[in-house]
Amino acid sequence: MPSGNVIRGARIGSAPDRPPERHRPAPRREVTYWCRNDHRTSILLAEEAPEPPLWDCPRCGLPAGRDEQNPPGHTRAEPYKSHLAYVKERRTPEEGAALLAEALDALRRRRGDE
Template structure:
């Protein structure tokens, strides 16, 4: 038996089969952003929305700006850091040795050594 609240024959978020004659879309404006790779992206915003200075390029992911003659530079990617690199940023060698000695002492105590 199906639920009485289910809407049959449509999916969530689907648009109506035909546009309603009594409605009109909200006013909007298009803004063109330019990235350093030479891509230009047209983004639509609501007419009253604040326009951001930069936008991520949908093609390459780099920052794009409003000025076609002076697009923002490529984003600097941070190198991958392992878990050990983050631990070494937080702890000194002396701290690490003390923590290791404490952990080894607990293990030896449990084993009865």
């Protein structure tokens, strides 16, 4: 027995696959990229859009370039950095000591230690 809250005749994605015939798609051009593993990737870009210098290969994930004879090499993965490592990049040790002292003073005041 069907439930009473079913919407009949409609489903997600039931729109037509192509635009109505009264609309013309924007002018596009095909741009081709090659990766180090000889994978060819073609993408469609708008006529006026600049082409990116690199594109990730959808098959292997390596960077792909426009030159078929000389594709880009492997990119070096950045090592994982903790939150503390990023903070240390932004602050000098003196700034860090001042912030720590300020935070400890605020904590002591809340606890009533002073």
